[in-house]
Amino acid sequence: QVQLVESGGGVVQPGRSLRLSCAASGFTFSNYGMHWVRQAPGKGLEWVAGLWFDGSKKYYADSVKGRFTISRDNFKNTLYVQMNSLRAEDTAVYYCARDQSGVVRNFDHWGQGTLVIVSS
Amino acid sequence: QSVLTQPPSVSAAPGQKVTISCSGSSSNIGNNYVSWYQQLPGTAPKLLIFDNNERPSGIPDRFSGSKSGTSATLGITGLQTGDEADYYCATWDSSLSVRWVFGGGTRLTVL
Numbered sequence: 177q178v179q180l181v182e183s184g185g186g187v188v189q190p191g192r193s194l195r196l197s198c199a200a201s202g203f204t205f206s207n208y209g210m211h212w213v214r215q216a217p218g219k220g221l222e223w224v225a226g227l228w229f230d231g232s233k234k235y236y237a238d239s240v241k242g243r244f245t246i247s248r249d250n251f252k253n254t255l256y257v258q259m260n261s262l263r264a265e266d267t268a269v270y271y272c273a274r275d276q277s278g279v280v281r282n283f284d285h286w287g288q289g290t291l292v293i294v295s296s
Numbered sequence: 297q298s299v300l301t302q303p304p305s306v307s308a309a310p311g312q313k314v315t316i317s318c319s320g321s322s323s324n325i326g327n328n329y330v331s332w333y334q335q336l337p338g339t340a341p342k343l344l345i346f347d348n349n350e351r352p353s354g355i356p357d358r359f360s361g362s363k364s365g366t367s368a369t370l371g372i373t374g375l376q377t378g379d380e381a382d383y384y385c386a387t388w389d390s391s392l393s394v395r396w397v398f399g400g401g402t403r404l405t406v407l
Contacts, residue, residue, distance in 0.1 A: 219402040223397070271340055280396075283333070284346065284352065
C-alpha cells in the first residue's frame with residue numbers, strides 16, 4: 177500500500193535552515209507529482225510547494241517563494257524540501273502528499289507529518 | 297483569510313444530513329476540479345472526494361460532492377459520531393500566482 181513517511185522536523189532558530197524528507201513506498205514514485213502541505217498549530221491547511229513527476233516544473237506558495245526549495249530523487253523514492261531563512265510563522269506540521277495526476281489534480285495520499293518549530 | 301470560503305462550523309444529530317459549502321471564484325473553483333479532505337482529530341488529512349464528485353475506494357456513499365459555478369458542496373448523510381472532524385475543500389488556482397488553495401476548514405460536530 178502507499179506509504180509516505182516524513183522526517184527531519186525539529187526545533188530551529190529563526191533565520192536558520194532545515195531540510196525535510198519524505199520517503200515513499202508502495203507505488204511507482206517517479207510517476208507521480210508530489211507536494212508539501214503544512215498546518216500551523218490550531219490552524220487550517222496551507223499548500224507549500226509541488227513538483228511534477230520528473231521534477232521539471234515546480235510551484236511555490238507566495239509565503240515561501242525564494243526561501244524554500246522542493247526537490248525529489250526518483251532513484252531514492254524520496255521527496256525533499258529545503259527550508260532556508262526560517263521564520264516563526266513557518267512553525268507547523270509539514271505533510272508530504274501524492275498528487276493523483278500531475279500537480280493539479282488532488283492529494284490522494286498523505287504522510288503522517290513532521291513538526292517544525294521555529295523559535296529562539 | 298482563505299481564498300476559498302467555508303463555514304467555520306456545522307452541527308447535526310446522528311443519522312441526520314449536513315452540507316458544507318465552499319465558495320471561490322472563476323480562477324479556482326470555476327475552472328478546476330474540487331477535492332475534499334477529512335481530518336480526524338490528531339491525524340493527517342484524508343482524501344474524501346475528488347474531481348468534484350468522485351469517491352476514492354473505501355469512502356462510503358454517505359459522502360457526496362457537487363459543484364456549480366464557483367461553489368462546491370460536500371454532503372454527508374446518516375451522520376455518525378465518527379464523522380466528527382475538520383473538513384477542507386481545495387482546488388488549483390490559476391490566477392496571478394498559480395497555486396493550490398484550501399478553504400479555511402469546517403468543524404463538524406455530531407450532537
